Amino acid sequence: MAGKVFFSVSMSLDGFIAPADVPYSPRWMAQWTELQQWIFPQRYLRERLKLGEGGEEGRDNDIVRETFERIGASVMGKRMFDLGEPAWPEEAPFHTPVFVVTHTKRDPWERPGGTTFHFVNDGIERALDRAREAAGDRDVRIAGGGATILAYLNAGLIDEFTIALSPVLFGAGTRLFEGVDADRVALDLVCAEPSPRVTHLTYALRKR
Amino acid sequence: MAGKVFFSVSMSLDGFIAPADVPYSPRWMAQWTELQQWIFPQRYLRERLKLGEGGEEGRDNDIVRETFERIGASVMGKRMFDLGEPAWPEEAPFHTPVFVVTHTKRDPWERPGGTTFHFVNDGIERALDRAREAAGDRDVRIAGGGATILAYLNAGLIDEFTIALSPVLFGAGTRLFEGVDADRVALDLVCAEPSPRVTHLTYALRKR
Numbered sequence: 001m002a003g004k005v006f007f008s009v010s011m012s013l014d015g016f017i018a019p020a021d022v023p024y025s026p027r028w029m030a031q032w033t034e035l036q037q038w039i040f041p042q043r044y045l046r047e048r049l050k051l052g053e054g055g056e057e058g059r060d061n062d063i064v065r066e067t068f069e070r071i072g073a074s075v076m077g078k079r080m081f082d083l084g085e086p087a088w089p090e091e092a093p094f095h096t097p098v099f100v101v102t103h104t105k106r107d108p109w110e111r112p113g114g115t116t117f118h119f120v121n122d123g124i125e126r127a128l129d130r131a132r133e134a135a136g137d138r139d140v141r142i143a144g145g146g147a148t149i150l151a152y153l154n155a156g157l158i159d160e161f162t163i164a165l166s167p168v169l170f171g172a173g174t175r176l177f178e179g180v181d182a183d184r185v186a187l188d189l190v191c192a193e194p195s196p197r198v199t200h201l202t203y204a205l206r207k208r
Numbered sequence: 209m210a211g212k213v214f215f216s217v218s219m220s221l222d223g224f225i226a227p228a229d230v231p232y233s234p235r236w237m238a239q240w241t242e243l244q245q246w247i248f249p250q251r252y253l254r255e256r257l258k259l260g261e262g263g264e265e266g267r268d269n270d271i272v273r274e275t276f277e278r279i280g281a282s283v284m285g286k287r288m289f290d291l292g293e294p295a296w297p298e299e300a301p302f303h304t305p306v307f308v309v310t311h312t313k314r315d316p317w318e319r320p321g322g323t324t325f326h327f328v329n330d331g332i333e334r335a336l337d338r339a340r341e342a343a344g345d346r347d348v349r350i351a352g353g354g355a356t357i358l359a360y361l362n363a364g365l366i367d368e369f370t371i372a373l374s375p376v377l378f379g380a381g382t383r384l385f386e387g388v389d390a391d392r393v394a395l396d397l398v399c400a401e402p403s404p405r406v407t408h409l410t411y412a413l414r415k416r
Contacts, residue, residue, distance in 0.1 A: 013371075013395065013411070014385035015223040077249075163221075167411055171390030177222035182239075182379030187221065189375040192402035199309040199400040201407060203221070203375055 002132060003139035004159040008067050009176060010035050010198070011163045017098055017146055023083055034168045038197035039064060049093055052059035060195045067162070072135025075127050077148030078102040081117070091115075094143075096099050097134040099127045101148060124151050146174045154181045156206050160190065165199040184208055211347035212341060212367040215357050216275050217384060218243050218406070221373045224381035225354055231291055242376045246405035248270060257301055268403045275370070279304055280343025282333050285356030286310040289325070299323075302351075305342040307335045309356060332359050354382045360391045366413050368398065373407040392416055 009017050010037055019031035039045055043055030044065040055061070073096050076084075081100045084092075091113035092098075098117045101124055101176040120127040131140045142152050152158050163176075184207060191202040216226050220243055227239035247253055251263030252273040263269070281304050284292075289308045292300075300306075306325045309332055317325040328335040339348045350360050360366050371384075382413035392415060399410040 013409075014383075014388060014390075165409070167395040169385055169388050169390045169393055169395065171385070171388050175222075177377055177379070180222060180377050180379050182222075182377045185377055187375040187377065189402075189405075189407070192400070192407040194397075194402075195398035197397075199397070199409060200408065201221075201373070 002184045003070075003072060003135050003137055004131075005140045005142065005152070005157055006011075006070075006156065006160050007142040007144070007152075009144065009149070009164070010039065010166055011110070011176050012166055012168045012170045013185075014169045014171065015171040015175050015177060016093040017144075017176045018174040019170055020172040024087075031168075031170055035166050035170075038166065038195070040163060044068070048095075050089070050091075058195070059193070060197060063164075063193075063195070063200055067141075068095075070139045071141045072112065072138025073131040074098045074143045075124075075131050075152075076100055076143040077145050078104065080145040080148065082144065083145075092117075097131070098116065098143070099131045099134075101127045111134070124148070124155065125157070128157055130150070146176060146178070149176065150179055153185060153205075154179070156184070156207060160202060160204045162200060162202045165201055167198070211280060211343050211345055212219070213277075213336065213340075213348045213350065213360070213365055213410055214278075214368050215350040215352070215360075215366065216370040216372065217352065217372070218247065219384050220374055220376045220381075221376045222294075222379065223383050223385060224378040225352075225384045226382040227378055228380040232295075239378055239381070243374050243378075246372060246374065246403070254394070256303075258297070258299075265301070266403070267401070268405060271372075271401075271403070271408055275349075276303075278347045278412070279349045280346025281339040282306045282349045282351045283332075283339050283356070283360075284308055284351040285353050286312065288351065288353040288356065291353075300325075305339070306351070307339045307342075309335045332356070332363065336360070336365060354384060354386070357384065358387055360386075361393060361413075362366045364392070364413075364415060368410060368412045371409045371411075373409055 019028045021028040041056045042061040042064045046055040092111040092115040095114040106119040186206050186208045187203040193200040227236045229236040249264045250272045254263040277325040300319040300323040303322040314327040379413040394414050394416045401408040
């Protein structure tokens with residue numbers, strides 16, 4: 001049985017998944033850190049990113065672990081890859097095949113720790129097909145960024161998604177749902193789970 | 209002891225509190241109904257709006273009752289009043305004093321059932337002062353619409369707010385937080401409560 005196609009992001013209460021401003025500028029970093037403040041203290045993430053020992057082990061930590069453990073392969077857009085390439089540690093934090101939707105032709109890029117980036121030049125459906133094949137019966141995560149998630153959403157290719165709704169307002173930035181085809185995409189609330197730091201919301205998609 | 213100043217709205221997952229399109233047009237009504245689908249089956253609201261007997265009596269119903277029972281006075285903007293005036297039943301559904309922020313000069317308009325509309329011509333702070341005075345130790349609700357809520361939010365005059373986050377995407381419409389002063393307004397998550405139909409989120413405000 002094939003796995004699900006999902007995405008999982010942290011979103012500000014006003015709907016942004018990334019701040020305005022130049023990536024990694026001081027203001028961008030400050031807002032980004034607020035948005036992600038729930039995830040960095042979690043023990044599973046700290047171990048995975050080699051940020052140090054210890055960390056929180058409550059429900060937030062379980063959710064981080066469950067999210068990573070279900071992933072058999074990831075898909076990401078060119079912009080997310082280009083921003084990540086200089087920033088990820090040598091042992092890139094995916095530990096699965098990653099299919100990058102891009103016009104750039106490039107050989108697969110294998111990193112220590114199990115992450116291999118494959119560059120797919122023939123569109124989002126083909127990238128997803130290859131990710132499904134690589135994932136087997138595990139799930140495919142559409143890792144981002146916003147434009148790539150939206151393309152899959154509007155194409156009807158997402159089964160479900162999870163939002164960690166952070167108690168922060170950005171006012172400007174990249175909106176998760178900017179350009180969503182609201183006449184086509186309908187949601188069922190699967191699960192809403194408050195944690196001390198955020199609210200975890202899971203929705204399944206159905207066509208209208 | 210003075211009460212709190214709060215607002216309480218239903219918001220789509222992509223951040224809208226009202227649809228695009230002309231109010232009361234078929235498409236507007238369809239989206240509005242989806243956004244508010246959680247509230248109309250509730251027994252307390254059905255009784256209050258005289259929609260008929262019966263209705264749901266779970267946690268959503270308690271939340272509707274608690275929201276209305278805490279209100280000592282309401283404040284609304286001119287646009288919300290102008291849209292509501294021809295649409296509300298003769299027994300307008302507020303049952304408290306309502307202070308309308310407007311440039312229109314008009315005598316108080318008393319409706320059966322305890323709602324009296326007062327027209328305040330000297331700004332949002334004065335309207336709030338009068339509402340606080342009328343509310344005594346009960347709370348003041350900033351009823352809407354979006355522009356009025358935002359004006360109070362950016363002026364630092366809101367103590368807390370509740371959002372019923374509906375599992376629906378609008379794609380366009382009136383955004384609750386469009387134009388929020390994110391450098392000034394910071395949030396603490398007070399309570400997140402899932403119900404079968406929506407997610408009830410309560411935040412307290414603090415200045416940065």
